[in-house]
Amino acid sequence: MFKKILIANRGEIACRVIKTAREMSIKTVAVYSDADARAIHVQMADEAVHLGPPAAAESYLLGDKIIEAAKSTGAEAIHPGYGFLSENAHFSRACAENGIAFIGPSAQTIEAMGSKARAKQLMAEAGVPMLPGYQGEDQATETFKAEAERIGYPVLLKAAAGGGGKGMRIVESAADLEGELESAKREAMSAFGDDRFIVEKFLGAPRHVEVQVFGDSHGNVVHLFERDCSVQRRYQKVIEEAPAPNLPDAVRAELHRAAVEAARKVDYVGAGTVEFLYDGQDGVYFMEMNTRLQVEHPVTEEITGVDLVEWQLRVAAGDAIPLAQEEIQVRGHAVEARLYAEDPADNYLPQIGRLHAFSVGDHLVIEDALLRVDTGVEAGSAITPFYDPMIAKVVVHAETRQGAVLALAEHLNHAVIDGLRTNRDQLIDILRHEEFVAAPPTTKFLTDHEVTGARTLSDTDFALAALTYQRARSADGGLGLGFRLNGPAVGMVTLAGSEGPVSVRIEQDEQSCRVTVADSTIDVGLTELPDGDLEAQIDGRTHLVTDPWPRGKGEIGVYTDNGVVWADLYDPFSQSGAADADGAALSSPMPATVTGVNVSLGDRVAAGDVLVTLEAMKMETVIKAPQAGEITAVHFAKGDSAPKGAQLVDLLAE
Numbered sequence: 001m002f003k004k005i006l007i008a009n010r011g012e013i014a015c016r017v018i019k020t021a022r023e024m025s026i027k028t029v030a031v032y033s034d035a036d037a038r039a040i041h042v043q044m045a046d047e048a049v050h051l052g053p054p055a056a057a058e059s060y061l062l063g064d065k066i067i068e069a070a071k072s073t074g075a076e077a078i079h080p081g082y083g084f085l086s087e088n089a090h091f092s093r094a095c096a097e098n099g100i101a102f103i104g105p106s107a108q109t110i111e112a113m114g115s116k117a118r119a120k121q122l123m124a125e126a127g128v129p130m131l132p133g134y135q136g137e138d139q140a141t142e143t144f145k146a147e148a149e150r151i152g153y154p155v156l157l158k159a160a161a162g163g164g165g166k167g168m169r170i171v172e173s174a175a176d177l178e179g180e181l182e183s184a185k186r187e188a189m190s191a192f193g194d195d196r197f198i199v200e201k202f203l204g205a206p207r208h209v210e211v212q213v214f215g216d217s218h219g220n221v222v223h224l225f226e227r228d229c230s231v232q233r234r235y236q237k238v239i240e241e242a243p244a245p246n247l248p249d250a251v252r253a254e255l256h257r258a259a260v261e262a263a264r265k266v267d268y269v270g271a272g273t274v275e276f277l278y279d280g281q282d283g284v285y286f287m288e289m290n291t292r293l294q295v296e297h298p299v300t301e302e303i304t305g306v307d308l309v310e311w312q313l314r315v316a317a318g319d320a321i322p323l324a325q326e327e328i329q330v331r332g333h334a335v336e337a338r339l340y341a342e343d344p345a346d347n348y349l350p351q352i353g354r355l356h357a358f359s360v361g362d363h364l365v366i367e368d369a370l371l372r373v374d375t376g377v378e379a380g381s382a383i384t385p386f387y388d389p390m391i392a393k394v395v396v397h398a399e400t401r402q403g404a405v406l407a408l409a410e411h412l413n414h415a416v417i418d419g420l421r422t423n424r425d426q427l428i429d430i431l432r433h434e435e436f437v438a439a440p441p442t443t444k445f446l447t448d449h450e451v452t453g454a455r456t457l458s459d460t461d462f463a464l465a466a467l468t469y470q471r472a473r474s475a476d477g478g479l480g481l482g483f484r485l486n487g488p489a490v491g492m493v494t495l496a497g498s499e500g501p502v503s504v505r506i507e508q509d510e511q512s513c514r515v516t517v518a519d520s521t522i523d524v525g526l527t528e529l530p531d532g533d534l535e536a537q538i539d540g541r542t543h544l545v546t547d548p549w550p551r552g553k554g555e556i557g558v559y560t561d562n563g564v565v566w567a568d569l570y571d572p573f574s575q576s577g578a579a580d581a582d583g584a585a586l587s588s589p590m591p592a593t594v595t596g597v598n599v600s601l602g603d604r605v606a607a608g609d610v611l612v613t614l615e616a617m618k619m620e621t622v623i624k625a626p627q628a629g630e631i632t633a634v635h636f637a638k639g640d641s642a643p644k645g646a647q648l649v650d651l652l653a654e
Contacts, residue, residue: 001317002026002077002101006049006070007041009081010060011376012392013293014041017079020309029073031066033059035384040376047073054386060084063091067098077101077316079309083388086292087114103316105215105291109266113289116160116198123286126265128258131277131285133200135160141178144199148177151201157181159188160196165235167191170202179610186595186613187620205442206277208232209244209284211259212300214308215268216315222325223256224300224308228440231430233348238423238446239430240296241335242303245401245440248282255284262289270315271297271308280442295338295393298374302334302397333401335408337427339417341389344426344452349589350389350616352644354382356419360394361411369398369407383420385591385616391422405431418557421566425453455565456498460538463515463522464558465567466493466504467536467545472556495556496568586623586649588642592616597638599649603631612636612648629653 004027007014018028018041030045035054042048049069051059060066063085070078078095080086086104093107104110113119117135124130134147148155148171157180159167167188169180185195212224228244229237244252259274266289273294275287297308311322339360341351358379362371375392383389394412398404409431412424429451430436436445445451457465470491488509495502505516513524525537526545534545556567592614599611605625612623633650636642 002313004029004046004073004075005077005079005103005313006031006066006073006075007045007079007081008060008066008085009079009083010036010039010041010387012374012390013081013083013295013376015044015376016374017081017309018044020307020313024310024313026313029069029075031060031069033386035382035386039381040378049073054384056084056386063088063094066091067094067100070100071098075100077103077313079103079312080292082292082295087290089114101316103312104270105266105268105272109268110291112266113272113291114161116158116162116288117196119289120198120286122265123262123289126261128262128286129254129284131200131203133198135198139196141181144181144197145174145177147199149174151199154202154204155199156202157184158198158200159184159192159194160198161192161194162188165232167197168235183610183613183620183622187615190595190615190620203277203279203285205444206230206279207244207440208237208275208287208443209247209255209278210273210275210294211255212294212297212308213259213263213268213272213274214311214315214321215263215270215272216321217269217318218320220321221260221263221268222321222323222328223259224304224306224328225330226252226255227296227299229296230441230443231436231445232443233344233446237296237338238427239335239337239436240299241333241401241404241440242299243330243333245333247278251278251282251284258284258286262286271312295390296336298372298393298395299334299336302370302372302395303330303332304328305331332397332399333404334395334397335401335404335431336393336395337408337412337431338390339392339394339412339427340423341383341391341420342423343421344423345454346589348423350385351420351422352383352385352591353420355379355391355417357416358391358418359416360392361414364411364414366407366410369396369403371396371407371411391417394427402437405437423453425455426451427453429453457565457567459517459520459522460543461558461565462495462497462502462504462517462567463524463538464536464543464545465495465556466491466506466515466517467524467534468558469493469556469569470506471534471545494570496570501570586611586626586647586651588614588644588646588648589621590616590644592621592642594636594638594640594642594648595620597634597636599631599634601631601634605629605631605651611651614642623648625651627651627653 006029007017021028028045030042030048031051032042033051033054085091087110089107089110092102092110095102120135132151154172157169167184169184171177171180189195207230209226209228211226215221226244227240227242229240231239262274271293273290276284278284301308342348360373372395373392377391396404396408409428412428488507491506493504507514513526515522515524527535536543536545558565595615596613607625607627609625610622611625614621629651632652636648
């Protein structure tokens with residue numbers, strides 16, 4: 001067995017690998033960028049090597065530098081995690097050439113399955129069921145148009161070297177194909193350095209079901225059952241569970257058979273995942289094979305009791321798979337939710353900032369349900385624009401699917417994740433949605449249902465927000481309402497409601513506190529705590545009044561029964577400016593890199609024309625003209641960095 005390994009990754013997967021390595025008495029070496037100098041994975045490892053600036057291309061993607069770090073520290077093997085170099089055949093080959101074990105499949109296997117076109121060819125030869133499609137070398141736009149007509153719309157464009165949903169586009173008609181192909185090619189080239197594409201028939205509402213496979217250098221291949229990953233946004237998985245529920249026995253058997261045959265076809269060694277689309281009846285169709293450990297591997301570990309990272313390390317060191325197929329059994333059900341720093345109510349806009357508090361209901365004990373949290377952050381950690389915005393994977397294992405689903409929702413409901421917006425409330429709403437609880441949904445679940453996690457503030461929420469704001473303004477930790485002769489102290493706060501300003505009046509004397517929200521009056525009992533915070537008793541319930549979480553100017557974080565909700569101070573100037581939706585639509589929604597500028601000074605554009613394309617957190621954002629008009633200024637060029645809120649172009653409306 002290895003004595004020391006290097007983890008060529010960051011965040012939660014680096015922490016995950018280090019945890020198992022510790023249990024196996026294997027020393028670990030972390031690598032890090034400037035942005036991750038104080039990251040948890042750096043603190044956990046026995047040694048750490050600095051790679052470079054924050055951008056992945058200047059740090060985590062520098063294969064030669066990572067290999068040199070392994071050699072200089074005496075690491076015998078490199079675990080690539082997922083993403084970055086994990087499916088890079090050149091890196092795998094370079095490790096072998098330098099006498100370092102790559103904890104994953106061979107370069108030849110990665111090359112075979114890394115090309116979606118080549119993978120489909122090989123899988124067809126192995127008898128794996130396929131969707132109609134085109135994966136040829138001719139990449140001319142006219143060829144794609146002809147093939148799409150042959151297959152029949154709608155079709156799905158997929159980057160040949162892609163993964164993780166990047167570079168994928170649904171095309172509904174011939175009129176949209178050329179524009180979607182150009183946009184997808186830009187995103188694919190940025191993400192993978194390769195703009196080759198395949199096209200295949202698009203199934204409107206399938207389930208996404210995948211099989212965990214494992215192979216060793218002794219010719220053994222096993223499966224560890226399947227996962228359902230159908231709840232997705234932008235082809236990125238949000239909820240995953242194992243085993244996949246409500247599958248006919250024949251379909252389940254076919255999935256396992258096809259996955260094992262796929263792995264055997266390419267002499268697979270290590271952990272891999274074969275992904276399929278299931279049409280809900282009896283049809284399963286090969287999508288792709290991921291030649292690495294999947295993000296969602298914890299649900300498989302929970303139902304089988306297998307440590308997949310341990311298996312990876314043992315197999316990479318030359319051992320055989322520890323268990324035979326018949327020895328791998330399913331116990332109970334596991335569900336995983338991906339907690340992201342993003343705002344589902346604002347088109348999943350990634351959020352950047354610092355976590356001021358972070359716990360995921362780990363104090364909560366639910367009978368017959370076991371909580372697991374895989375993360376690479378803690379209170380005080382920064383979420384930067386350089387990497388994927390996932391904060392944690394929250395997993396619950398229970399005896400039944402319903403038990404796991406409801407327990408996971410309850411743990412998330414008791415979570416405190418403060419400092420920036422997350423998708424926590426959306427996850428709760430998904431897990432509690434009657435259709436999800438009743439049966440696994442299709443990949444259209446988030447398209448068909450308005451599940452954003454958006455919360456409507458109640459009068460109590462507005463009252464607590466006003467009390468929190470007044471307390472923050474007070475120098476002595478009280479409410480700071482001032483002093484009046486012959487009357488109670490009075491404070492006024494105006495907050496932003498969904499339909500306009502909400503006036504909140506606070507009256508306090510020595511005996512009582514009354515808060516009036518619009519026309520509703522609430523009696524509040526206030527108790528000062530030893531640490532200076534206040535407790536507010538409203539209608540028999542106790543709420544904490546503490547410093548607002550400092551996420552942004554004018555935003556107030558308020559503790560409620562459903563965790564922290566956010567209220568905004570009403571600003572008539574910004575509100576009137578926000579009414580100019582056209583201007584807001586032409587600004588950068590986050591710190592981003594300009595990847596394309598499609599217009600010049602004086603150009604006339606129609607509503608919906610693409611003006612600028614941006615990239616941040618590995619995703620492309622397209623800025624379109626909100627209405628017809630003339631371009632009167634272009635403020636950025638391709639390759640420039642645009643700060644959040646920066647005006648990209650000026651448009652004089654017709």
